[in-house]
Amino acid sequence: MKKMKIGIVILGKYYTLSPEEKKIKNNDLRESDAINLTADEQIIAKMSDRVKALLPKDTETFTAHAVTENDALNLDPADAYVVVPFNVIDVVFAALHSKNRPIVIYAPAFAEFWSYGHVFYPYFMRDVRKIDARLGINHEVYLCDNDEELTSYTSALNVRFKIKNTKVLCIGESMYEPYHSFNWGYEMVRLIQEKYGVQWKQIGSDKFVELFSNCKCGNASNLINEVKENRVPAEYDLSNPEKTYQIYKNLIAVYGADAFTVNCIESTVHTGCNTSSCYALSKLNDDGIVAACEADVTTLMNMMIVTYATNEPAFMCNPYLFPQDDKLFVSHCTAPTKRSYDSDEKDEFNIYTYFEIRDLPCGLQVLKQPGPVTVTGISHDGMDKMVIVRGNLVRNTAFPSCRTQVVIDVPGGIKKLAECYEGRHWALVYGDQSKKIAAANDMLGIENIII
Numbered sequence: 377m378k379k380m381k382i383g384i385v386i387l388g389k390y391y392t393l394s395p396e397e398k399k400i401k402n403n404d405l406r407e408s409d410a411i412n413l414t415a416d417e418q419i420i421a422k423m424s425d426r427v428k429a430l431l432p433k434d435t436e437t438f439t440a441h442a443v444t445e446n447d448a449l450n451l452d453p454a455d456a457y458v459v460v461p462f463n464v465i466d467v468v469f470a471a472l473h474s475k476n477r478p479i480v481i482y483a484p485a486f487a488e489f490w491s492y493g494h495v496f497y498p499y500f501m502r503d504v505r506k507i508d509a510r511l512g513i514n515h516e517v518y519l520c521d522n523d524e525e526l527t528s529y530t531s532a533l534n535v536r537f538k539i540k541n542t543k544v545l546c547i548g549e550s551m552y553e554p555y556h557s558f559n560w561g562y563e564m565v566r567l568i569q570e571k572y573g574v575q576w577k578q579i580g581s582d583k584f585v586e587l588f589s590n591c592k593c594g595n596a597s598n599l600i601n602e603v604k605e606n607r608v609p610a611e612y613d614l615s616n617p618e619k620t621y622q623i624y625k626n627l628i629a630v631y632g633a634d635a636f637t638v639n640c641i642e643s644t645v646h647t648g649c650n651t652s653s654c655y656a657l658s659k660l661n662d663d664g665i666v667a668a669c670e671a672d673v674t675t676l677m678n679m680m681i682v683t684y685a686t687n688e689p690a691f692m693c694n695p696y697l698f699p700q701d702d703k704l705f706v707s708h709c710t711a712p713t714k715r716s717y718d719s720d721e722k723d724e725f726n727i728y729t730y731f732e733i734r735d736l737p738c739g740l741q742v743l744k745q746p747g748p749v750t751v752t753g754i755s756h757d758g759m760d761k762m763v764i765v766r767g768n769l770v771r772n773t774a775f776p777s778c779r780t781q782v783v784i785d786v787p788g789g790i791k792k793l794a795e796c797y798e799g800r801h802w803a804l805v806y807g808d809q810s811k812k813i814a815a816a817n818d819m820l821g822i823e824n825i826i827i
Contacts, residue, residue: 377634380537381436382530383454384427385472386420388462389443392490415441415462423460427482430526431458432534448472456533458482458526461493469500478516480529531812532819535684539820540573542666542680545631547624548581548639551672560757564673567759572677572820577631581639584623585648593622599655604724604743612729612737616651621659628665635680636660639671641732652730654710654740654779661689661712662722668692668801669710675801678754678762682803685816686750688716690803691742694778695753697797699790704767706751706804707781709739715806731778739779743772749784750809753799754822761823763798764810765789789827796825 396411413419424439431437442448443464448471451457456478459469473479481497501517508515520526552561568574596614600606608614628636640646640653653669660667666683668676669692679690689712696705709731713722723745727738749769755761767784775781786793814824 377538378541379434379436380432380455380534381438381453382431383451383457384424384437384439384460385448385451385457386415386423386439386441386460386462387443387448387468387472388464388491388493389415390491391415391419391462391493394487394490397490423484427458427460427526430523430530432527432531435530435534442468442472444468445471449474451475453477455537456480456530458530459497460484461491461497462489463492464496465492466496466500466503469497470504473500473504473517478518478533480518480520480526480533482520482526528811528815531685532815535681535816536819538684539677539680542634543575543632544568544577544635544637544676545628545633546576546578546637546639546671546673547584547627548579548643548645548671550578551639551670561673564756564759568673568677571759574635574677577633579627581643581645581648585644588619588623588649591619591623593619595619599727599738602725603727605726607726607728608737609729613650614727614737616649617655617738620649620651620653621656624653624656624660624667625663628660633665635666635676637668637671637673637676640669643671646730646733646736650736652709652733652736652738654730655727655738657710658712658725658740658742662714664689664717666690669708670801672801674754674756674759674799675803677759678752678799678801679803681754681762681816681820681822682750682752682805682809682813685812686716686805686807686809687718688805688807688809689714690805691744691780692801693751693780693804694800695751695802697790697794699794702786702788702790704751704765704784704786704790704793705773705775705781706784706802707775707778708801709778709780711740711742711744711780713742715745725780728779741772741779741781744769744780744782745806746770747806748808749804749806750813751784751802751804752813753797753802755798756800759822761798761825762813762817763793763796763825763827764813765793765827766808766810786827793827796827798825
């Protein structure tokens, strides 16, 4: 996937180190000129390194120094700019703003620096806020009040950039949710493209089944070597789950896709290939390809937001609500085994027959770890609202349900959750990720409902 490019721009020529002002005796202004410093290569490099350390690791950056209006106009193009204001007048900000890219202002603290830039950037913010509103155009100027906010704003911008540059490959017909309407199901395919910029490629299930029949790849060895316990009857052929994974991965490469979904349950993909897609989807999510089942367009969008915001693969699941004891139960037959893309830790898994069609292999029972989790559900009729549930995963269970299944405590929240319920399938990631996900939603124009 294309990486977001962020320009780190030091604006202005002069600055003052605030601790030096404290050394001036009797507030003698005749000595103040001596502490008025010129922005040289050393301070520019220092501020650049400081900002760079706070930006998302998977972005590209460059650093520039702009003093005049023309300097701003001549800056290299970027997908967003982080601006550190020294002494610079507001017209330089305005020239940068004309590039029509988000601007994040990172104004040094009074305890560190003093400069005239701290009086001019508010003028700029005031003027463009009013002018943009008058003209009815997008307004994207953000001011940080701490390092965490700089990380939050740029990470959320990076999520939006990734979604806009995501290419999805869908195999089979789209899900007929919401309201069991095929019209609305296919309109969700249009919406994810029109509203969020996602690129979409779709292949009919008949074409895939033909491709599967003609392919000679796949064997059971990889699956058998990975699994903790094989609880599938001995006579079942376990080569097809691996074959499905290999074909999906090849098609993803051919189409240059970054995300994937398949209509596995309501088409001929499962029955025509004599296997479920559960193992393949688990492997794809572990590989860093956001992969959803049932051709569920809206849940794929949910998973993309959550995965891009947290750098964790998301578990797509069905939620069950129990308000009398504030418990949330979730289950599905596929789940990633990686806990995060930032580590090599993996959850163990057992395999069974597929829950929905018992004569097919195979459903994965991924043994999830107890502890804090975040579960999200996006609205199926507009992708404009998301419930964000903060809970504590208590244990894996053994109910007659889809194979990966866990129970989650949500203290005081299940009744509220039912009253503002959104989505159909949901997505689960480890840890309390509510702030990261909410910040990404804010940038995407999605309403947050935090439980």
